[in-house]
Every structure is written in C-alpha cells, then in structure tokens.
Amino acid sequence: MVQKLDYLKETPSQTAGPYVHIGLAPGAAGFDIYRQELGRDIAGPNAKGERIRVEGIVIDGTGNPVKDVLIETWQANAEGVYAHPESAGEVEEGFRGWGRVITDFETGEWGFDTVKPGPVKARKPLGTGPLHKPAHAGDDWLGRGDAEQGDMAPHINLWIVARGINIGLNTRLYFDDEAEANAKDPVLNLIEWHNRRPTLIAKRSERDGKVVYRFDIRLQGEGETVFFDI
Amino acid sequence: MSQAEFYQRDRERHPAALTPDYKTSVMRSPRAALISLQQSVSEITGPVFGHNDIDPIDNDLIHNYAKDGESAIGERIILHGRVLDENGRPVPNTLVEAWQANAGGRYRHKKDSYLAPIDPNFGGCGRTMTDENGFYFFRTVKPGAYPWRNWVNNWRPAHIHFSLFGTSFSQRLITQCYFEGDPLIAKCPIVKTIPTQDGIDSLIAALDMNATVPLDSIAYKFDIVLRGRRSTLFENRLEGN
Ligand SMILES: [Fe+2]
Numbered sequence A: 001m002v003q004k005l006d007y008l009k010e011t012p013s014q015t016a017g018p019y020v021h022i023g024l025a026p027g028a029a030g031f032d033i034y035r036q037e038l039g040r041d042i043a044g045p046n047a048k049g050e051r052i053r054v055e056g057i058v059i060d061g062t063g064n065p066v067k068d069v070l071i072e073t074w075q076a077n078a079e080g081v082y083a084h085p086e087s088a089g090e091v092e093e094g095f096r097g098w099g100r101v102i103t104d105f106e107t108g109e110w111g112f113d114t115v116k117p118g119p120v121k122a123r124k125p126l127g128t129g130p131l132h133k134p135a136h137a138g139d140d141w142l143g144r145g146d147a148e149q150g151d152m153a154p155h156i157n158l159w160i161v162a163r164g165i166n167i168g169l170n171t172r173l174y175f176d177d178e179a180e181a182n183a184k185d186p187v188l189n190l191i192e193w194h195n196r197r198p199t200l201i202a203k204r205s206e207r208d209g210k211v212v213y214r215f216d217i218r219l220q221g222e223g224e225t226v227f228f229d230i
Numbered sequence B: 001m002s003q004a005e006f007y008q009r010d011r012e013r014h015p016a017a018l019t020p021d022y023k024t025s026v027m028r029s030p031r032a033a034l035i036s037l038q039q040s041v042s043e044i045t046g047p048v049f050g051h052n053d054i055d056p057i058d059n060d061l062i063h064n065y066a067k068d069g070e071s072a073i074g075e076r077i078i079l080h081g082r083v084l085d086e087n088g089r090p091v092p093n094t095l096v097e098a099w100q101a102n103a104g105g106r107y108r109h110k111k112d113s114y115l116a117p118i119d120p121n122f123g124g125c126g127r128t129m130t131d132e133n134g135f136y137f138f139r140t141v142k143p144g145a146y147p148w149r150n151w152v153n154n155w156r157p158a159h160i161h162f163s164l165f166g167t168s169f170s171q172r173l174i175t176q177c178y179f180e181g182d183p184l185i186a187k188c189p190i191v192k193t194i195p196t197q198d199g200i201d202s203l204i205a206a207l208d209m210n211a212t213v214p215l216d217s218i219a220y221k222f223d224i225v226l227r228g229r230r231s232t233l234f235e236n237r238l239e240g241n
Helices: A018-023 A179-186 A194-200 B197-201 B232-239
Strands: A049-058 A070-075 A100-101 A109-115 A155-161 A171-174 A201-205 A209-213 B076-085 B093-099 B125-129 B135-141 B146-148 B155-157 B161-163 B173-179 B203-206 B216-220 B225-226
Touching: A018 A070, A018 B093, A018 B161, A070 A109, A100 A109, A171 A194, A194 A201, B093 B135, B125 B135, B161 B225, B173 B225
Parallel strands: A049 A209, A171 A201, B076 B216, B076 B225, B173 B203
Antiparallel strands: A049 A109, A070 A100, A070 A155, A155 A171, A201 A209, B076 B135, B093 B125, B093 B161, B146 B155, B161 B173, B203 B216
C-alpha cells in the first residue's frame, strides 16, 4: 500500500440534452424569465476592429443538420487580448468575448456577430526543458518545456453541446484570409494530417456589404471537424 | 499572474463520445481521436461574470417565474453544495446555471410534448454565483421522472441539469444531478454512459437533513468538482524563465 493522493476527481460530464435552451437560452425555448440572457452580445458596442458575422451548420454522421445544438464561443479582441485577468492587456469596455449561439430549430443554421480577433500571444512555456527550439525541430514543435512559441493565428474557440454529445466538443475556428498566420499557427501545425486542417478554417465572403464567414462543423465521418482535448 | 495549466481531463472518468445504448450518441460522436493540446492563453482563460449579470431571484425556481403571491407546485427542495477544484479548493464567484423539468416531468420547451401539464408558475431554470467559499444554493421543486424515446420504454430519473464555468474555458462543464434513492438511476442509459460506479455516485445528491428547513423544504447536497490547476508550489520555478 502507498499513501493516498488526496486530489478530488472532476465531476463526470453528462449530455446537455434536448432542452439545454431552457437553462442557457430560455428565450429560444419559448419563454422570458431573466432580465438579460447571457452571451447574446459577444463584442459589445465599443470593440475596435472589423465587424464580422460567422454562420454555419452542425452536421451529424448521417449528413443531416443538428438542429438542437448549442455552441459557445470564446475569443480575444482585435488586439489579441482576452477579457480575463490572465491575458495581458486591456479590452474595450463591454467586450466579453464570449457568446452563446443557438440554431434555427427548423434548419439547424446558426450565426453570430462579433469582431474579428487579432493574433494571440502564445503562453510562456512551462517546465524545465530547453529554452530554445532545437535546430532539428519543425513547425509542429510543441512539447512541454519548449521555448516560447510564436503568436497564434486569429481564432475563435468553440464548445459544442447537444443531445447525444456526452461531453462538450472543443474546436477552433480560423480565418481563410489569414493564410500566412495560419501556416505558422502552432495548433494547426499540430494536426498531423494536413488534409484535416481545412476543417478549422472559415471561408470569407461578403453579403450586402457585410463580411460573413462560413464555418460548417461535421461531427462524424467524411470531412470530420478536428476536435481537441484541451 | 499565474500561467499554469489545468490538470489533464481524466477521460476514463467521463463518458466516451460513442455510447451505443444512448442511441443519439451514435451519429453525433466523432470517430477520429481528439487532438491533445498544450494549453495556451486561449484555454486557460474564460468568461468572467459578475453580480450585475444576474438577479438575486434567479436562484429561486419556486418563485422566479411565478405570479405574484403564487409559487411552483411540487416537493419543495433546497439544492445546495460547493464548487471545488481537483485540489480541493473552493471555486469562488463562478456562475452556476441549472435547468429542469417541473414536478410532473414536463419541460417548458417548445419541443417537449409530454402529456404531463405545464405548471404556469414554473419556468424551470435558475442561475447563481458561488460565494467566496464556493458555496451555492437553489430553491426549487423536485423534478419528476419523464419518458423518452431511446429503447421503447425509457424513463429518465429525476434530475437537474447543471452548467459550470470555473475560471477557464478548459473547465467548462455540463452535467446532471440525480437524487438519492431513485430506482431509475440504475436503469438509465444516459447515467450509464459514465464508465465507473464511483463516477455515477458522484452525481447523486445526498439527502441532507441538516440543511432542511423545518415545515418548509427538504434539502439535498450536491458538490461539483472542476478541473484543478497545477500547484502553485512550482509556479516560481515554472515561470522563472
Ligand atoms: Fe433532462
């Protein structure tokens, strides 16, 4: 026998179920209860940078839209700063960078308005390993103890829950007009299969003078979106 | 300013994505392996909420949708507990959201057509912030069991859905709270997505007679554990470069 480690264990996840809207977006469930629902305004009125809209659909393994999904978004502002005390810098008054996105129950289409985030400074390395990147290491060099990495390309972090999803799925949305930054992004480069990387890249277009990015998420099968264990 | 990572998620304790006895998971589960990330600033940060975001009545589901002077129908309960991290430290000032069916097992949702009636005085959702010691509570009615299509005849045990944030996006968690003594727990395919009995037990709120309010409400205690963070013991060394 050995001594007991007295850590607690994380509470197990359970599916958000079909009625997640009641708790997290009651207006969508069909009733008003709170003074304000959270996560409706991601960037706020004062955020600088380019105003964009992101739209998409979540598709299941049969090729059909998932109509009861809920997505949360988490992003930095145009300067690459998160509204959090551990992100160096300041954000604009009213910028939270977090949103809750629900689908049209008939079509499964979703969309949200925000500002395009800036590149995000990589975190300082942890551990006691080498402080400088060894000469032989490639772009996908991302081990513990590694040296400071370059900036991450602009991205929005997404968390997807729904009936049938037992534990929330984490992914990232990158932008197709950031090809140069994407090519150097340490997370995209971590994906060994180059042909899976485009599943994380939203496609830019313009509609009625507004910038719209398209980002479809495939839960399963051909063209399956890359999901992360964070 | 701390920059330490959170402990890796123990995937052996969480449900797998694909759990065929919970049929909806079959076509909604990724087939490829998750790609493991070393946490960056994007993962160690997350939304911060304050008391301006919510109202004091929001944690009282008996009254937060009821007409003046009226209240929800059902067995009155207090559901209380603490939000802790894996190091056993309280998680203060974090948003806790909850939603549930009414005492008859019916949800107030466009998509719920179960024949049990809507309670006009019950919305079915609440939210609160933990205090400086990680404590939270809700006042509500005990939800009813309800039938659902999985096998021909499945019934969900009485449960309340919980949503938690912690301090970082990597701690984000949705789970469900069950109630001590419910015989439906052991029969539920959603409960049984959890691979360990210990994990299942950790989702069952205990009857807490000490916290009941005599002649008013019975009480259950439900503690929640979020991912812990690497010890500050090593913080100086780790950051000292
Ligand atoms: Fe439920």
